[in-house]
Amino acid sequence: MNASPPSSGSESGPKPVSGADTGSGAVAKPGPRVTVIVLTRNHVRQIVDTVARLTALPEHPPVIVADNGSSDSTVSLLASLFPQVRIVQTLGDHGMAGFNRAFALARTDYVACCDDSTWFAPGALAQAVQRLDDHPNVAVLNARVVGEDEREIHPACLMLNATSPGGEGLPGPSLAGFMAGACVFRTSVLRALGGYEERLSHGGAEELAALDVLSAGHAIVYCEAALAHREPLCRWFTRAQHCALARNSAWVAWMRLPLRDALAATGRALAVFARQRSLGPAGFALLRGAFWVLRRRRVAPAHVVLLTRQVRRAERHVRAGIPAMAEKYDQSGQRAW
Template sequence: MKASAHASGSQPVPRVTVVVLTRNHVRQTVDTVARLVALPEHPNVIVADNGSTDTTISLLASLFPQVRIVQGLRDLGMAGFNRAVALARTEYVACCDDSTWFAAGALARAAQLLDDNPQVAVLNARVADDAEREIHPACLMLSATSTSPRGDGLPGPALANFMAGACIFRAGVFRELGGYEERLSRGGAEELAALDVLSAGHAIVYCEEALAHREPLYRWFTRAQHCMLARNSAWVAWMRLPVRDALAATGRALAVFARQRSLGPAGFALLRGAFWTLRRRRVVPPHVVVLTRQVKRAERQVRAGIPAMAEKYDRSGQSAW
């Protein structure tokens, strides 16, 4: 068993570093950080600031001198996690945004599961509102489209994707991936990372016991955001999947553009990134291709069988946040 206390025995040694991504949400960030530093696991906390222009930095520094702040000069989206994770000194890193916090005991349980299951690189947390009356629609979709309900010796359902804003990573694996791709940092970066995690022989698992709370539970996406998510998903497919799957992802993206009445501008943006994606093309192993196809089929079944849940998932975005 891993060491769990300082030499003095007065306080547990942090097993997990929590990285909080924020930009110009000072009240939410202060509230979230206060909840995290009060956890019984005493995690290290790093705030990854994406170029805030409000009082986020100064207020956090005065209220929480024990919290490390990584200040960015501009908004990097999900890529803002990269530098903060690089500075973490623990084996495991939990990622969340400024409206999400982990429940007491969740990080300790996640660390124990990762200790006991070295094949698992990422645990996707269960995200619920503060009263646990409603589960985030992305969690419901991930669970419903699991590639293995609970098999292959894994501690939970096997996934082919994860929520970037509610997960616990092996820090070493995250660094080996090179972090999140900045050009996909508004959505899709976690999809690319998941494919690379699976290609490296690791597993991604949905963990009910790793509970995170979020307020508000989900948000509506704008027309531009829907188009950007669809475009980025097509880019990821061209970077990692066989031509058949990349063409299918492109077709789905064009259908989204048409529904959002943005076929011309969004289609041009998709085409403009073609050379960039093809230069980074590296097709994943066959078993990962099979997993992604299983997930796409399961998603279609969920959308057909539970339209209300699927609609809520669509409106909250393919990405968790």
């Protein structure tokens, strides 16, 4: 990975300043509390519009663009239009792992993540910071994602909210997962996590991250006040993408969940492979990763396993009771973010 030239921003980015006396009698204003990181690849129109919205926010957050090897004019145009924005480039498409280098550059207490078609509403980041400050046990806030006119909530948000097991003592419903393209992370937790696993970068990376966050004793919360807008996109998964998502979900289960849950996830993956008429190739790919996966096996604590099972049961009920919402969720895909 190569960082962009100096014209796209300083290496360290803005640093928070304490409120101590500066020596001249004036008290320095505190610096920004949250950095926004935007993941993009070959969506020059969307990323320019999104960065323009983010740089105009009243919170004035530092903005870092994590470019996943764009071959269009994304990098050059951003550098010329937004010289204050830091651009981090990779040589290819690393999926969710494309966030990782940008994470290392953040110098604020919190990091807000979005993709090139998603932007945070004015005041939403301040609301997120306040809630994270007030609840140090919360590591991740999942934003409420709506269309530009705020009339339609993203199906993944509806599913997360509908399957939450509760949220006593938290600033919102507790979650067993989060949308990687619409969340606010506590930076210290993110660094301890080590970012997203590159082998799972095109599906399952946030699933593994959520299990590790919960296993470390932190909470993940759905936050209505952390409002984000998303440009409507029609995204249809290919056969290979469907199989990769199912395979990676099974890998995550083998890495973090008890045998019963891992076997169930494997069964679900095989069913997807069969529906996609790719049982042989996809099944071989699943098996080929077994050694890598089992070397990383570390079963999550009992309370985390219980939470994942509760959410899984709730998802089944939602799919059975509200098939239209479940279909929209399947098409948009929480894991597709």
